[in-house]
Amino acid sequence: MEELKEQGLLTEAEEAELAELRPKAQQWQKQKEYNAKRNQEERLLSPVLWSWRR
Incomplete structure (x- = not known):
């Protein structure tokens, strides 16, 4: 629409x-x-968070 x-x-x-x-x-x-930024951060931190919960 912008072009129009x-x-x-x-x-x-x-x-x-x-x-x-x-x-x-x-x-x-x-x-x-x-x-998108939050999901990327969660994916990066996921292994750290799961290892902490064990």
Whole structure:
């Protein structure tokens, strides 16, 4: 949709919808990055944590 906006091929309603969705998409991306980092850390620490519990 971004490319269509740059080309002027979006209606005003579509541009408004895009503007409304952009912050949500940024929030989803941040959450996705956080989850990926957390999962990676958990995978790295998993052997350490399991050996500590024994």
